[in-house]
């Protein structure tokens with residue numbers, strides 16, 4: 001049962017939505033105050049009364065029952081006490097019967113969410129800067145599916161622009177088939193870097209000519225370019241596999257080239273298009289923004305033009321309820337302009353477009369790397385993290401079976417969790433040591449907690465003990481754990497509402513910490529009778545919850561660690 005929702009449904013405050021109440025309900029820092037609390041400060045403005053008066057009034061009206069047995073006002077807070085045994089029983093039973101489905105729901109049934117994420121550029125390094133969009137988008141994709149939505153993962157590949165003319169020019173000058181085939185994306189990138197280092201006017205002209213040839217459908221140029229695309233995709237797909245990332249569409253920028261016409265026509269018909277220095281633009285001055293350039297003076301389209309066309313295509317193809325763009329905050333203006341233009345075109349669905357912006361990721365030793373002009377390839381970060389994980393595991397548990405498999409789950413998990421743990425808009429500095437700290441706020445800490453729970457359950461099974469959600473009145477440590485386990489469904493909903501997978505990541509660390517306190521203070525196997533069965537049920541419910549949560553982030557759980 002989801003207690004926050006349960007409580008919220010019985011709070012009646014006119015002008016405040018149910019959702020706002022659920023979102024506001026928190027767990028007081030001191031359990032003596034209550035099990036849940038509704039801070040009323042936020043509502044003072046809407047209800048035009050001081051928070052304390054609101055809390056008092058709501059307390060008066062609140063219908064207590066067998067689940068919520070007390071509702072008391074204290075200052076600006078409305079504190080709730082719930083029937084602890086009831087909560088323990090309901091929660092443990094729900095988790096043990098729903099298992100992999102615990103936390104799932106069908107709130108999204110019949111609704112479609114498009115998620116544009118990762119969206120790499122052909123022939124360019126897949127570097128540490130792509131980590132966030134990839135794992136954030138991947139997590140949102142899984143979260144939405146878990147909530148019953150139809151999620152459409154879209155990799156809006158960057159495969160259009162004059163830089164691809166440069167690439168062909170460089171290949172023609174210095175490249176050979178074998179080296180590129182063998183070196184893949186690295187070899188292609190080397191060619192590109194060399195071209196930029198050595199470029200002169202003659203070469204620039206060549207590049208423009210090759211780009212023109214690609215556009216005009218020249219067979220040879222397009223063959224080379226398709227081959228580069230293929231090599232890039234082969235490479236990134238390897239990384240996607242490691243990170244458990246999936247896409248339903250790889251519709252790239254060039255896919256929209258022959259679809260732009262009708263969209264530009266609409267702009268013209270609606271009188272939105274004006275000419276400025278030969279370029280076709282939508283003037284956004286009235287909205288405090290620079291113009292949205294649709295066609296350059298030479299008639300070429302832009303990144304923005306293709307995004308505009310893609311938005312219409314997606315609406316038509318998927319009839320989405322929401323379309324998310326998981327793209328760095330450097331593109332804030334681009335998306336503000338894009339959404340504004342669609343709104344000005346009179347499309348009511350402009351309101352369903354969301355830029356899920358995130359901050360930068362850099363490496364602890366990244367400053368050095370950039371000074372040397374090196375890019376940090378994401379693959380290298382993952383590999384190094386897996387190697388380090390293996391070393392740490394070796395030291396901790398030299399007899400661990402399947403060390404390599406475990407190290408992979410731990411290492412990959414650490415990279416994902418490192419990128420997802422903080423509020424997405426923050427810039428983060430990735431540190432291998434911090435990410436692999438067994439005692440930190442890390443995935444390895446959560447995974448280790450799972451292994452711990454797993455081992456106690458195995459031991460009990462080996463002794464022939466059978467449990468199935470038996471419940472006794474919980475002690476404080478048990479209660480602190482179980483009520484947090486009960487929060488999982490609401491946590492997942494909140495992560496989706498806020499486009500914020502870190503809500504799940506932080507939740508998992510909290511549950512793991514509570515489990516470990518319970519594990520140490522309440523000896524599971526030393527207890528007897530129903531107390532022991534309850535504790536085993538609780539341990540299993542915790543394990544299921546942690547596993548489900550990690551799975552949403554794309555992180556696997558080793559049986560043993």
Ligand code: ARG
Nearest residue numbers: 116119120121156158307327
């Ligand atoms: N390829 C772009 C980049 O690397 C990101 C594309 C994001 N998606 C979009 N529809 N604009 O900056």
